[in-house]
Amino acid sequence: MKEFMFIIRGGQEEYNANSPEEMQKHMEHWQSWMGGLAEKNQLIGGQPLMNEGKKLTEAGEKVIDRPFAEGKELVGGYLIIKADSLESAALIAKECPSFEYKCSVEVREISPLE
Amino acid sequence: MVSVLIKIFGTENIEMAEDVVQDALVKALETWKYRGMPDNPRAWLYRTAKNKAIDIIRRNKHSRVIDFSDPQKQLLTSGYTLTTTMNNYWQEEHIKDDFLGMMYACCHPDISQENQITFILKSLCGFSTKEVAKSFLTSEDTISKRLYRTKEFFRKHKIKPKIPASEQISLRTHTVLSAIYLMFNEGYNSTHNDQLIRKDLISQAMSLCKSLLSVKRTQLPEVYALMALMCFHTARINSRLTEKGELILITKQDRSKWDKEFINSGQKYLNKAAFGEGLTTYHLEAAIAYEHCNAKEYKDTDWNKILEYYKLLLKIGNDPIVFLNQCLVILELKGPKEALIALKNVENNTMLKKYYVYHATLGEIQQRLGNNTKAIEHYQKAVQLTQSKPEKQFLKDKIAHILN
Numbered sequence: 001m002k003e004f005m006f007i008i009r010g011g012q013e014e015y016n017a018n019s020p021e022e023m024q025k026h027m028e029h030w031q032s033w034m035g036g037l038a039e040k041n042q043l044i045g046g047q048p049l050m051n052e053g054k055k056l057t058e059a060g061e062k063v064i065d066r067p068f069a070e071g072k073e074l075v076g077g078y079l080i081i082k083a084d085s086l087e088s089a090a091l092i093a094k095e096c097p098s099f100e101y102k103c104s105v106e107v108r109e110i111s112p113l114e
Numbered sequence: 115m116v117s118v119l120i121k122i123f124g125t126e127n128i129e130m131a132e133d134v135v136q137d138a139l140v141k142a143l144e145t146w147k148y149r150g151m152p153d154n155p156r157a158w159l160y161r162t163a164k165n166k167a168i169d170i171i172r173r174n175k176h177s178r179v180i181d182f183s184d185p186q187k188q189l190l191t192s193g194y195t196l197t198t199t200m201n202n203y204w205q206e207e208h209i210k211d212d213f214l215g216m217m218y219a220c221c222h223p224d225i226s227q228e229n230q231i232t233f234i235l236k237s238l239c240g241f242s243t244k245e246v247a248k249s250f251l252t253s254e255d256t257i258s259k260r261l262y263r264t265k266e267f268f269r270k271h272k273i274k275p276k277i278p279a280s281e282q283i284s285l286r287t288h289t290v291l292s293a294i295y296l297m298f299n300e301g302y303n304s305t306h307n308d309q310l311i312r313k314d315l316i317s318q319a320m321s322l323c324k325s326l327l328s329v330k331r332t333q334l335p336e337v338y339a340l341m342a343l344m345c346f347h348t349a350r351i352n353s354r355l356t357e358k359g360e361l362i363l364i365t366k367q368d369r370s371k372w373d374k375e376f377i378n379s380g381q382k383y384l385n386k387a388a389f390g391e392g393l394t395t396y397h398l399e400a401a402i403a404y405e406h407c408n409a410k411e412y413k414d415t416d417w418n419k420i421l422e423y424y425k426l427l428l429k430i431g432n433d434p435i436v437f438l439n440q441c442l443v444i445l446e447l448k449g450p451k452e453a454l455i456a457l458k459n460v461e462n463n464t465m466l467k468k469y470y471v472y473h474a475t476l477g478e479i480q481q482r483l484g485n486n487t488k489a490i491e492h493y494q495k496a497v498q499l500t501q502s503k504p505e506k507q508f509l510k511d512k513i514a515h516i517l518n
Contacts, residue, residue, distance in 0.1 A: 031198040038185035048193045
């Protein structure tokens with residue numbers, strides 16, 4: 001089994017514009033999707049991220065508050081899962097509930113320690 | 115509430131669960147004092163406890179204190195799923211199941227019955243250590259030790275609170291029911307207390323049994339039967355003691371004081387218990403108790419029927435105490451000579467020899483036979499063997515009666 005990271009970008013504005021009921025429904029999708037992964041022992045972990053942040057550049061000399069990216073590019077969360085291959089990891093990612101908010105999901109294999 | 119939290123944190127973290135409940139209650143008292151009681155105090159408490167639980171999960175996400183390896187619990191570690199997972203734990207039907215699950219965990223067959231009941235009273239009935247100690251007339255220290263041993267057992271064997279699968283349910287429920295019945299009996303006929311009847315224990319035992327009946331999977335015939343049995347006994351509570359707390363025998367009880375409502379619900383439960391193939395001791399004991407409740411006067415008691423039930427009971431298990439009770443029925447039905455002959459069968463039983471009722475029965479038989487000296491000897495022996503003050507007094511009165 002290899003490990004993969006899903007980097008979830010964008011969607012914050014759409015999400016925040018939702019009614020509490022819609023948000024709850026969305027969270028239930030996360031629940032069943034991640035629950036399914038956990039059942040199959042494919043879930044390692046993952047967290048949503050807060051929008052606020054700081055970005056350090058130029059060897060840490062330059063510090064910028066957000067926005068460091070356009071809304072669409074803002075990383076909103078990550079997930080680490082187990083899968084056989086990049087292809088099957090991508091198939092899993094296809095079901096990610098974040099697509100409901102027009103997010104993009106980047107699938108990257110985590111470099112194995114050797 | 116504790117059961118839900120124990121399910122979340124694991125049986126190895128019972129203190130954590132108890133602390134959350136404690137905190138929630140303290141917070142409730144503080145808040146309600148100023149703002150008044152909320153419309154739905156229960157929901158308020160649950161919400162508060164839930165939020166505290168979320169805080170604890172966040173703090174312990176990366177520690178090893180809580181075991182998140184179960185897929186359901188793994189979802190508690192992610193912000194994507196924490197809230198929904200937590201809410202699921204607090205759904206009404208889950209709360210019921212968790213309560214029962216905890217009951218089964220407490221009544222694990224490898225835990226001694228004493229420890230089972232101690233733990234149930236503390237964790238599920240909300241008794242303080244002091245109150246539990248009082249129920250058992252022992253020190254708080256002893257109770258703390260018992261609680262500690264049970265917690266260690268949970269920790270060591272990673273016991274999960276859950277309702278057993280259907281193939282095990284009957285066997286495991288058996289242990290739960292004996293714990294409930296023992297608790298009830300302790301309340302009904304306190305073995306070591308100045309008070310003969312302890313209504314708090316009785317009502318706790320009954321509500322535990324009721325909660326088993328509230329969930330389909332645990333609605334077994336023997337559960338209904340025990341519930342019926344407890345109803346019939348409870349119906350007679352108010353007629354068992356005089357105002358001074360002295361014991362009144364069933365022969366002299368004021369039957370108008372018997373609670374009709376309890377007798378009626380007992381009957382309903384007993385009817386519901388009549389399915390499945392197992393005829394348990396609870397069924398028979400309930401049937402016997404019903405016969406007593408059903409008789410308008412003591413002389414109307416259907417002793418023949420009762421004797422039949424005792425015979426069936428003795429077929430299920432050769433319990434010397436049941437045998438002794440059967441001898442009392444024989445005494446009523448056939449007189450002291452026959453009863454004495456029957457009792458000869460168990461005269462070498464060491465357990466009975468230490469049981470005051472055995473000697474009290476012999477006393478009664480000898481008294482009826484007119485052997486007053488022998489009767490007094492037996493009554494005196496019985497006085498030595500019981501710890502209960504009202505019972506001692508009752509026996510002493512009998513002796514005094516003979517001497518006068």
